[in-house]
Amino acid sequence: MPSILICGGGTAGWMTAIYLQHFFNREKPLIKISLLESATVPPVGVGEATVHSIRHFLQTLGLNEKEFMRASDATFKLGIRFDGWKKPDKQGRLHSYWHPFDIQNASTADMDISSAWLKHKTILATDYAHSVSISPHLAKLHKAPKLNNSADYEAPIPYAYHFDAGKLAEYLKTVACQRGVEHIQADIQKVNIKDGIICSVLSTQGEFTADMFFDCTGFASLLSNQISAENNWHSYQDVLPCNRAVVSQTQYQKGEVPYNFTRAIAMKHGWRWKIGLQNRIGNGYVYADKHITAQQAEDEFRSALGLDEMHPVRHLKMKIGRKRQFWQGNCVSVGLSSGFIEPLESTGIYLIEAAVRLWCEHANFDWSNPVLKKRYNQLFAAIYDDLKDFIVLHYALTDRDDSAFWRDAQNVLIRCPELSEKLSLWQHKVPQSSDFWDVGSQLFNEINYRFVLYGMGYFPNTKALFSVVKKEQQSLQLLQSLLQFCEQKSQQHPQQIQWF
DSSP: OOEEEEEOOHHHHHHHHHHHHHHHHSSSOOSEEEEEEOSSSOOOOOOOBOOTHHHHHHHHTTOOHHHHHHHHTOEEEOEEEEESSSOOOTTOOOOEEEEESOOOOOOTTSSOHHHHHHHHTTTOSSOHHHHHOSHHHHHHTTEEEEETTOOTTOOSSOOEEEOOHHHHHHHHHHHHHHTTOEEEEOOEEEEEEETTEEEEEEETTEEEOOSEEEEOOGGGOTTHHHHOOTTOEEEOTTTOOOOEEEEEEEOOOTTOOOOSSEEEEEETTEEEEEEEOSSOEEEEEEEOTTTSOHHHHHHHHHHHHTOOTTSOOEEEEOOOEEESOSEETTEEEOGGGTEEOOGGGOOHHHHHHHHHHHHHHHOTTOTTOHHHHHHHHHHHHHHHHHHHHHHHHHHHTOOOOSSHHHHHHTTGGGGOHHHHHHHHHTTTSOOOGGGGTTOSOSSSOHHHHHHHHHHTTOOOOOOOOSOOHHHHHHHHHHHHHHHHHHHHHEEEHHHHHHHO
């Protein structure tokens, strides 16, 4: 029987294990799948927000949604609210915009709803996201996305989750082992390699061999770096300088309820997240160490949260970029060992999903084919590069000049030619699906780009050459009808979490 050894636990390791077990062994045992996990090295454990593809991943595995949410202290996520990413307006009001998961593509106006909004935005009372999306309205009302009779992973609008990454890994571990994955607790001591192929892994519990290895050992990349550490790294730090974070957990104040959206709050030298779980709040300040020291960042973080000196915080170092080759020999890098893009759009969990799904598509019982390896590496590199450009977009459109960090952000486009070219195009037209036919990622497309562009005030200089005012008004009114339906039928967010 062929064998796979996954080295490293945490979210990356156990998501990989349970997916491979489902893909290869759900009908009958075809492949021996084992996971070797350190008993002494804790996982990073701060990836607490996701994008809505996670629902399809969990559903594919046949996991019960209520059980998963209870086990991981999960809450629902309708999108991200960005606060302070531009200067306050002339009245001194904080700049804020939404990137939700849903958009209604009304077809009654012979144009999409975004074009209708652009044509009438000067007379509309709401910003772009509140005009074309339901999620910001539901968030304000503390409403959950699911209806009372919604089936697992189904709702009128897309949604994702916030969860405790450590508890999620424990839940997936339990299910994976019940389904037949072998769990080994040991520390890796040596990786034996011959001609670019891993022969075995020597650990504190003995030597383990396998036909295929998955490196889920985080930034250490204990397996893949032994195959090729030199010339196998593509850095993004020239365009995404935030490479450090200080993180902490806080408790809810009396009367405070979990947000059903992620908050991304601009700081002087970066930004901080606020993520509400069932039982606590996750906080983190992502910053660039070339502008401030770790102590300065901690002081700014504590001040923003009102934390005293006794409240515990953790400092993290992040390696921003990606591998050039993710699949080398008989080893595939997954999770932080494959690369990292700062967590602004919650893409860390998605990159784990994408890595294992894409590998299964390309390597079904043909694990050494160089043609398949080359294609896998090309596609996954394109996914990383596309996500990188989308993250850069959030910074590049700022007008903040209160620190060197934000002034530098305004000049980053000279090092992002593809994104710069698209922005030039979007000065004259609305982003459309045809603008993304050449990209590798299917996660962020014209819908997502419009939320950031228009939320940051980057509008095209277009002239309407036709008039369909009545139908345009009808398309915008469709949104209001759906909103009223969801408001009436959905529960309050805290109530639905408790029910789950």
